[in-house]
Amino acid sequence: MFNQLLKFFCFFCLLVSLSSIASENIIEDYEIKGISGDLENNVALYLKQLVGEKPTRTLRRYAKTQVENSIKALGYYSPVVNIDFDKDERELVVNIERGPATRIESLNITVNGEAKQDPFVQKTIEDLNLKQGDILNHGVYSSAHKKIESVLLEYGYFDAKWPVRKFEVSLKKHSATITFTIDSGVRYQFGDILIARNTPAEKYIRSLAPFKMGQSYKASYIADYNLDLSSTPYFKSVRVYADITARKNKQVPIKVDVLHKPENSYEIGGGFSTDLGPKVRFKWSKPWITDNGHYLESNLNVSQKQQDISMAYTVPVNDPNDDLWRFSVGYKLEDELTNETYSEILTGQLQRQWLTEHKWVRTAFLRREQETYRIGDDEEKTSEMLMPGISYARKQSKGGTTPYWGEQWSISAEFGLDSVLSSTNLVRVQLQHAWLRTYLDRHLIFLKANVGAMIVNDINNVPFSLRFYAGGDQSVRGFAYQSISPQNEQGERIGGKYLLASTVEYNYQFAKNWRAALFVDGGTATNDFSEQFEVGAGFGFRYLTPVGPIRVDHAWGLTKESKSTRLSITIGPEI
Numbered sequence: 001m002f003n004q005l006l007k008f009f010c011f012f013c014l015l016v017s018l019s020s021i022a023s024e025n026i027i028e029d030y031e032i033k034g035i036s037g038d039l040e041n042n043v044a045l046y047l048k049q050l051v052g053e054k055p056t057r058t059l060r061r062y063a064k065t066q067v068e069n070s071i072k073a074l075g076y077y078s079p080v081v082n083i084d085f086d087k088d089e090r091e092l093v094v095n096i097e098r099g100p101a102t103r104i105e106s107l108n109i110t111v112n113g114e115a116k117q118d119p120f121v122q123k124t125i126e127d128l129n130l131k132q133g134d135i136l137n138h139g140v141y142s143s144a145h146k147k148i149e150s151v152l153l154e155y156g157y158f159d160a161k162w163p164v165r166k167f168e169v170s171l172k173k174h175s176a177t178i179t180f181t182i183d184s185g186v187r188y189q190f191g192d193i194l195i196a197r198n199t200p201a202e203k204y205i206r207s208l209a210p211f212k213m214g215q216s217y218k219a220s221y222i223a224d225y226n227l228d229l230s231s232t233p234y235f236k237s238v239r240v241y242a243d244i245t246a247r248k249n250k251q252v253p254i255k256v257d258v259l260h261k262p263e264n265s266y267e268i269g270g271g272f273s274t275d276l277g278p279k280v281r282f283k284w285s286k287p288w289i290t291d292n293g294h295y296l297e298s299n300l301n302v303s304q305k306q307q308d309i310s311m312a313y314t315v316p317v318n319d320p321n322d323d324l325w326r327f328s329v330g331y332k333l334e335d336e337l338t339n340e341t342y343s344e345i346l347t348g349q350l351q352r353q354w355l356t357e358h359k360w361v362r363t364a365f366l367r368r369e370q371e372t373y374r375i376g377d378d379e380e381k382t383s384e385m386l387m388p389g390i391s392y393a394r395k396q397s398k399g400g401t402t403p404y405w406g407e408q409w410s411i412s413a414e415f416g417l418d419s420v421l422s423s424t425n426l427v428r429v430q431l432q433h434a435w436l437r438t439y440l441d442r443h444l445i446f447l448k449a450n451v452g453a454m455i456v457n458d459i460n461n462v463p464f465s466l467r468f469y470a471g472g473d474q475s476v477r478g479f480a481y482q483s484i485s486p487q488n489e490q491g492e493r494i495g496g497k498y499l500l501a502s503t504v505e506y507n508y509q510f511a512k513n514w515r516a517a518l519f520v521d522g523g524t525a526t527n528d529f530s531e532q533f534e535v536g537a538g539f540g541f542r543y544l545t546p547v548g549p550i551r552v553d554h555a556w557g558l559t560k561e562s563k564s565t566r567l568s569i570t571i572g573p574e575i
Contacts (some may be wrong), residue, residue, distance in 0.1 A: 027053055027085075035071075039098060042070045047092060053088040057241040067094060073103045075136040075169055076103045084392065101135045105175035115157055115184030124151040141167060145180070148268045151386035152184060156217025157433040158244050176273040182248060188217045191251035194243070197258070199429065201234050205256055207318050208232075217242070217252060233287045233295045249574030261287045271571045275337075275472045275481040276303040293320055308332040311346075322355035323413045332465075334389070340492065342380075343373040343464050358408075361393045364520065368421075374462035376492035383463040386421040389414025397436075397575050404438040406575035424461040428454045430499075434575050444507035444515065447575050450475070450523075454498035459486075459497055459527055467495025468535070470523040475501050477521050478536025480566070485525045496525035500533070507542060507575075515542035517553065534559045540568075548572040 028132040030047040032040050047206035049556060053059055071079045076428040086093045103143030115121040128146040152160045164181035190211045195202055208228045211221045219242075226240040241254045267283040267405050279301060285491065298311040310330035317323040327350050335344040342565040351365035367387045374380045388482065390413055397406030410432040416422035430452040438444045452468050472481035485493035501523030507515040517540040524533045552570040 004395070025055055025089045027051055027055055027059075027092050028090045030258075031086075032094050032096065034096040035098055039071060039074055039076070039096075039335065041095065043067050043096070045158050046070045046127045047094065050092060055085045055092075056096065060085075063094070066094065071096065071098060073138040075176075076100070077102050091449060092190045095476075102174045102176050103170055104130070104134050104178060105170075105173070106131050106177040107132045108178065109182075110181045111182045111184060113157070113160075113162070113182075113184035114187045115152065115155075115182070118184075118187065119164060120155055121148075121151055121157075121184070124148060127321060130178070136167070136169070141178065148180070150180065152182075154219045156188040156219075156252070156538060157184040157186075158188055161185070171412055186250050188247055188250055188252045188547045190217055190221075191215075191247075191253040194253050195258075196255060199260065200259070200288060200291060201232070201260075201293060204232065204234070204316065204320055205229065205258070208321075209254075214251075217465070222254070225254075228321060229256070231287060231316075231489070234258075234293070234320070241341060253559040260394070261285075273473050273570045274566070274568045275474075276306055279303040292316070295320075300390045301397070305337040306332070306334050309564070317354070319355070322353065322361060323525055324353050326351050326353065328497055340376045341373060341374070341464070341482075345369060345465055356392075359394060363391045363393070365391070365414075366387055369463065369465075371463040371465055374466065375487075375494060378492070384421060385416045385423060385426070385463060385466075387414045387416045387426075395575065396571075401573055402544050403436060403544060403573050406434070407438040408434040423463070424456060424458070425464060426454060426456045428452070428466060434456065435493060437575050443511040444509070446501040446503070446505040446507065448501075448505075448574075450499060450501040452496045458496060458499060462495070463497065467497055468497065468525045468559050470501035470525045471494070471500050473553075473570050475521070476534055477519065477538060477553055477564055477568050479534060479560070480559035484523060484531075484534050486527050486531060494532075497527050498527050499523070513542070513544045515549070516540075517542060517551075519553070519555075521555070532559055538565070549574075557560050 020488070021393065027050055028313040032047070033041055037346065037374045047063070050059065050063055050409060050573060057076055064081050064083050066435040067081050068079055068081070076098045080099065082095040084089065084093045102376070109125055111125070115525035124147055128144045128147065129140055133483065147340070161183045163183060164179050165374045167176050167178045190213055191211060195205060199205070210224050210228070222240055222242060226238055229235060229238040229240065231354045235258045239257040240533070241255055243255050244252060246253050248354040248543065263286065266287045269281040271279045272283070273279070280303070284298045288294060293316045295314050297314070301307065308327060308330060310326035313323040314324055317325065330347045332345045334341070334344070347367065347369050349365055349367040351363050353361060353363045354489060356362050365388070367389070369385045370382070371389065372380055372382045392411045393409065394404070395408045397403040399405065413429045415427045418425050432450045433448070436444065436470065448558055454462065454468070456462055469482035470476050470484035470528045476484060478504070483493065488494050499522070503521050505519040507517045509515045519540070520535065521536045522533060524531055524537045534557045535558045537558055538553055540551060540553030542551050548571060551570045553564060555568060556563060556565050
């Protein structure tokens with residue numbers, strides 16, 4: 001009897017032990033069989049949540065329900081799902097027969113109200129990723145509803161209602177009927193601009209509005225308006241919004257709330273480049289000098305080999321961003337920035353700036369410049385130039401300080417006459433272009449070109465700062481700053497009449513804040529195109545920060561005799 005009790009007790013302890021061990025098992029992995037592609041990915045999203053859970057009957061029932069729902073969401077309403085535990089109950093094994101697909105048999109979208117004749121709304125409906133004959137997809141259905149709602153708000157249909165929004169599924173026919181009925185109501189117009197607080201800038205706030213009272217509403221105009229006001233020198237913060245709750249008589253008022261900058265504003269910043277070394281920047285601005293919005297700005301930049309200070313007084317005409325007069329003065333010193341060069345420049349400039357119909361910033365200017373410079377062992381020279389000119393510039397980008405799309409143009413032309421306060425007759429033109437695109441989220445292509453030319457009899461009579469050079473962090477990497485240039489008999493780089501430079505760069509984003517780069521640069525500065533076209537190439541890394549990418553490049557001067565390499569470090573966006 002005692003022996004029997006002892007055996008029973010041992011057997012009971014074994015069961016308890018095995019039960020305890022089993023209860024400690026958790027699901028470590030899962031396997032999906034019978035499906036692939038989007039169906040498998042959708043099921044996996046649900047199963048990932050079960051990793052780390054205990055393998056119980058309740059969990060098996062829950063998992064089966066979740067898997068069935070995930071397959072139904074992609075249009076398969078009669079799946080057969082079997083779930084087992086494998087590998088000591090540490091792996092969830094899911095066998096699935098998806099069954100027949102449920103297709104959209106009927107798609108009925110009815111728009112009533114003014115949106116019925118609106119081409120923007122109709123175009124959105126036509127472009128929906130929702131077509132008769134397609135497999136029913138719950139996500140696509142929800143997305144279609146959101147897109148229509150979004151375009152209705154974008155174009156001012158603030159009273160829009162949805163009397164019917166549904167889909168019906170026939171399990172017998174494996175078909176679905178989708179019905180949208182939309183009562184859009186009226187399309188609202190822009191109403192009056194209401195400024196939340198007293199401000200001397202009221203004239204400019206109203207003049208910068210990209211719409212007129214009574215014009216049909218479009219939300220993108222509000223975003224543009226907010227950006228334009230934020231770009232003026234007057235405001236610390238700007239908020240522009242449509243007060244939808246106050247809409248009446250087919251109009252919606254636009255509210256503007258601004259916070260002014262202080263009477264004197266200061267900014268301190270810095271940076272680094274291989275050419276200049278560490279750099280410190282100080283900016284002082286006085287954003288409101290007169291009742292007409294005149295403002296003053298002063299900038300000081302200091303690095304080891306280059307220092308400059310400038311001051312500009314601006315008189316807005318209508319738009320303080322792009323329609324203005326400006327008078328500026330400046331001083332710039334470069335000492336040993338390149339081997340055995342020295343340059344000291346005093347500048348005064350009067351310019352008229354305004355925006356063209358096609359969004360180019362056009363600037364007509366008259367610049368007076370006096371420069372004292374020395375190249376190598378030559379004696380110091382002093383030149384004077386009075387140069388009228390004109391420039392056109394346009395920049396478009398998306399992504400802020402880390403752009404993923406962009407394009408930039410700069411075109412300038414200027415001239416001087418030795419009979420009119422200038423040291424030589426000179427015509428100088430320059431074109432710069434940069435292009436940036438991102439593909440498949442991770443692949444970035446950056447292209448850049450810089451072309452310049454001068455008409456002048458003798459390059460030795462041209463001020464040092466107006467001559468063309470190539471090489472450096474922003475030009476042909478692998479070559480020192482301004483090291484690509486024609487040379488005189490003493491081997492001193494004297495600069496050229498012509499400039500050609502280009503860049504082809506590829507970036508791959510391999511982590512959230514990191515990109516790897518491959519690039520090829522080429523260029524020459526020349527007087528007669530007898531010099532070699534220099535080529536540099538290399539690789540680098542980009543660390544993405546709120547102030548722009550930190551770019552570290554290692555480049556080879558492929559056409560240099562020494563084939564030596566250079567490290568290049570810059571901070572800031574490509575465009």
